[in-house]
Amino acid sequence: MSHLLPRDDVGAKLGMWLFLFTELLLFGGLFILYAVYLARYPHEFSAGGHELNVVMGTTNTVVLLTSSLLAAMAVTAIKTGKPKSTVALLLGTIGCAGIFLVIKYFEWSAKFAHGIYPGSPRLVHGPPGESVFFSLYFLTTGLHGIHVVVGGALLTWIGTKVGKGSLTAENNVMLENGTLYWHLVDLVWIFIFPLYYLIL
Amino acid sequence: MSSDATVTPVTGGFWEDTGKRGIASWIFSTDHKRIGLLYLYSVLGFFLVGVFLGVLIRLELMAPGPTIMTAKTYNAVFTVHGVVMIFLFIIPGIPASFGNLVMPIQIGARDVAFPRLNLLSWWLYAIGAVIVLTSLFTGGGAPDTGWTFYVPFSARTGTNVSLAVFGVFVLGFSSILTGVNFVTTIHRLRAEGMNWGRLPLFVWSLYATAWVQILATPIVAITLLMVIAERTLGVGLFDPSRGGDPVMYQHLFWIYSHPAVYIMILPAMGVISEVIPVFSRKPIFGYKMIAVSSVAIAAAGSVVWGHHMFTSGMSDTAVMVFSFLTFVVAIPSAIKVFNWVSTLYRGSISLEAPMLFALSFILLFSIGGLSGLILGAAATDIHVHDTHFVVGHFHYVMFGGTGFAFFAAAHYWLPKFYGRRYKEKPAIVAWALMFVGFNVMYFTMQVLGMKGMPRRYFDYLPEFARLNFVATVGSWILVTGLIIMLVNLWRGLLKGEPFEGNPWGGASLEWITATPPPTENFEEDPVVTHGPYDFKRAGEP
Numbered sequence: 255m256s257h258l259l260p261r262d263d264v265g266a267k268l269g270m271w272l273f274l275f276t277e278l279l280l281f282g283g284l285f286i287l288y289a290v291y292l293a294r295y296p297h298e299f300s301a302g303g304h305e306l307n308v309v310m311g312t313t314n315t316v317v318l319l320t321s322s323l324l325a326a327m328a329v330t331a332i333k334t335g336k337p338k339s340t341v342a343l344l345l346g347t348i349g350c351a352g353i354f355l356v357i358k359y360f361e362w363s364a365k366f367a368h369g370i371y372p373g374s375p376r377l378v379h380g381p382p383g384e385s386v387f388f389s390l391y392f393l394t395t396g397l398h399g400i401h402v403v404v405g406g407a408l409l410t411w412i413g414t415k416v417g418k419g420s421l422t423a424e425n426n427v428m429l430e431n432g433t434l435y436w437h438l439v440d441l442v443w444i445f446i447f448p449l450y451y452l453i454l
Numbered sequence: 455m456s457s458d459a460t461v462t463p464v465t466g467g468f469w470e471d472t473g474k475r476g477i478a479s480w481i482f483s484t485d486h487k488r489i490g491l492l493y494l495y496s497v498l499g500f501f502l503v504g505v506f507l508g509v510l511i512r513l514e515l516m517a518p519g520p521t522i523m524t525a526k527t528y529n530a531v532f533t534v535h536g537v538v539m540i541f542l543f544i545i546p547g548i549p550a551s552f553g554n555l556v557m558p559i560q561i562g563a564r565d566v567a568f569p570r571l572n573l574l575s576w577w578l579y580a581i582g583a584v585i586v587l588t589s590l591f592t593g594g595g596a597p598d599t600g601w602t603f604y605v606p607f608s609a610r611t612g613t614n615v616s617l618a619v620f621g622v623f624v625l626g627f628s629s630i631l632t633g634v635n636f637v638t639t640i641h642r643l644r645a646e647g648m649n650w651g652r653l654p655l656f657v658w659s660l661y662a663t664a665w666v667q668i669l670a671t672p673i674v675a676i677t678l679l680m681v682i683a684e685r686t687l688g689v690g691l692f693d694p695s696r697g698g699d700p701v702m703y704q705h706l707f708w709i710y711s712h713p714a715v716y717i718m719i720l721p722a723m724g725v726i727s728e729v730i731p732v733f734s735r736k737p738i739f740g741y742k743m744i745a746v747s748s749v750a751i752a753a754a755g756s757v758v759w760g761h762h763m764f765t766s767g768m769s770d771t772a773v774m775v776f777s778f779l780t781f782v783v784a785i786p787s788a789i790k791v792f793n794w795v796s797t798l799y800r801g802s803i804s805l806e807a808p809m810l811f812a813l814s815f816i817l818l819f820s821i822g823g824l825s826g827l828i829l830g831a832a833a834t835d836i837h838v839h840d841t842h843f844v845v846g847h848f849h850y851v852m853f854g855g856t857g858f859a860f861f862a863a864a865h866y867w868l869p870k871f872y873g874r875r876y877k878e879k880p881a882i883v884a885w886a887l888m889f890v891g892f893n894v895m896y897f898t899m900q901v902l903g904m905k906g907m908p909r910r911y912f913d914y915l916p917e918f919a920r921l922n923f924v925a926t927v928g929s930w931i932l933v934t935g936l937i938i939m940l941v942n943l944w945r946g947l948l949k950g951e952p953f954e955g956n957p958w959g960g961a962s963l964e965w966i967t968a969t970p971p972p973t974e975n976f977e978e979d980p981v982v983t984h985g986p987y988d989f990k991r992a993g994e995p
Contacts, residue, residue, distance in 0.1 A: 291697070383697050
């Protein structure tokens with residue numbers, strides 16, 4: 255019966271922001287563990303951090319930042335009544351999501367090839383902190399990767415709606431909420447990247 | 455719109471105005487009242503499952519040694535009793551059922567902010583429930599870890615923990631979406647004139663609850679995902695041999711699960727704040743303090759989780775800080791109790807069924823809350839930790855508190871939605887039996903705990919035999935009362951006397967709309983001119 259209620263864009267955005275809080279807290283649990291275990295095993299964390307590929311990590315950061323820019327431009331485009339460029343910009347965002355996942359795939363594969371994966375003999379028999387570091391790395395980036403997939407799927411669905419003309423300049427809150435979600439995916443990575451690749 | 459006394463069970467209002475037919479008009483409805491009733495019957499169904507398992511536990515403990523089951527079955531039974539009661543009954547309990555039914559009407563809205571999301575919440579609840587139930591009968595059998603899923607046992611046991619934990623994860627999602635929906639609804643959809651100072655206290659309590667649902671649930675979600683990862687991938691994050699720390703699991707688990715206690719009790723306090731003034735014929739005493747104390751409980755309750763872990767290994771400083779903060783939570787809780795009692799003072803009290811449940815809430819919650827302070831003080835907690843004293847304590851708060859408030863709400867609001875009422879005398883008999891049975895059972899447990907009987911043990915020393923027998927007899931009395939109450943409600947709501955207008959003289963908005971309320975709640979959007987407990991002005995034409 256939602257059609258009985260008057261449309262409320264402010265309410266829709268409020269709901270989205272509340273949901274984004276829950277996403278931040280979901281990752282927050284992993285960041286708490288990171289903080290505690292970093293304090294307990296600073297040397298193993300440092301050694302593990304140096305094994306990560308900074309070039310790939312940096313490239314992925316640039317890719318995600320670009321995708322967020324394109325998403326923000328898509329919102330401006332639909333508000334100024336340009337559905338075609340909106341769809342093109344969303345395609346760009348989704349393309350970046352794809353590139354991110356491909357790079358991530360190569361990064362993970364390289365780790366697997368070196369015998370680093372959860373429960374691998376090297377981690378099970380290595381120093382305790384090393385296992386904790388890489389387990390956290392895989393869980394955090396894995397959960398983030400799932401969010402990239404979900405965000406990409408969400409923007410694809412929204413993009414088809416723009417293409418069909420059911421999202422317009424006057425009725426664009428769903429696109430705005432979708433891009434809010436995408437910025438969150440980007441933002442979480444902005445925290446993951448320095449914590450795992452840079453500061454250790 | 456009529457509520458005429460024909461033989462058809464319930465008619466009129468939202469029972470009729472629907473485009474769909476049969477079961478589809480319920481499980482695909484976005485009307486908050488229909489979703490509320492869906493939730494009500496779902497949680498009641500699981501409540502009965504939980505009660506059945508609880509009775510089995512009491513039967514097993516009636517005498518020392520094996521009585522009706524093996525030790526392994528006993529572990530599974532108390533685990534499933536906890537999981538079902540906590541995740542399938544009491545967390546969604548009042549907010550999702552009565553919150554959905556009543557809250558939008560109380561703020562003068564036509565529905566919640568996101569009606570389709572509301573339906574999705576129920577579906578996620580149903581899917582989560584099916585997953586949990588499936589976990590009992592597949593794989594290695596029902597989980598035997600206790601509802602807390604503590605590592606390392608939960609990472610190693612051969613029982614079907616992964617699936618059960620995943621079910622709880624889905625249920626958490628449902629709870630989060632309800633929270634998002636309610637906060638947005640209360641911010642955006644209040645009727646004209648319904649300012650924050652005129653919100654019924656039930657709405658205030660749901661508002662505080664919804665924030666806890668939003669802010670606490672994600673932590674348990676990630677924790678449960680880690681348990682699954684531990685079992686399927688062997689990540690070793692909580693495994694000491696690989697550098698992990700099992701105590702970190704307990705921290706993460708209780709960061710959610712202690713605030714979750716307030717998801718359970720706050721809406722119950724909201725119900726009591728509605729019933730007490732109506733049946734005392736007096737405006738609530740200290741409206742502002744009750745409203746603020748709901749938010750204060752939600753805030754302070756989020757930083758006390760460590761009191762579950764005094765014996766798990768924490769620094770003395772941490773123990774003292776958590777102990778202090780625990781005592782801080784007692785203050786807003788006590789503020790509520792004092793305000794309810796002050797409302798009663800010199801009121802024109804009418805002892806009808808909802809009021810009896812509400813009054814017993816005050817007593818039982820106070821016993822539960824005060825025994826909580828014994829557990830919150832580290833010095834005494836060390837002695838009674840993991841004994842039956844704890845079991846008695848949280849049943850006083852959860853069952854004596856939230857359970858009795860749930861029944862108060864059922865007797866108070868359901869006639870409004872069915873247009874028919876239950877019989878008063880059986881309701882009072884049922885209440886009396888439940889009240890007596892409850893105290894016989896759980897007070898005895900607290901005494902047993904003080905004497906040193908541990909919780910979750912299959913067997914016990916012969917010196918505990920007599921009191922355990924008494925507690926089991928209490929469970930029979932309690933269940934007898936429960937059955938009488940449910941039958942009376944069921945028969946009354948379907949075939950009882952017509953229930954019309956505003957027989958109890960409530961002043962909040964649900965009492966001015968038709969009985970049963972129409973699909974969009976009001977013939978025209980209401981304009982609010984007085985507070986929810988301003989009985990004098992509500993009585994004027």
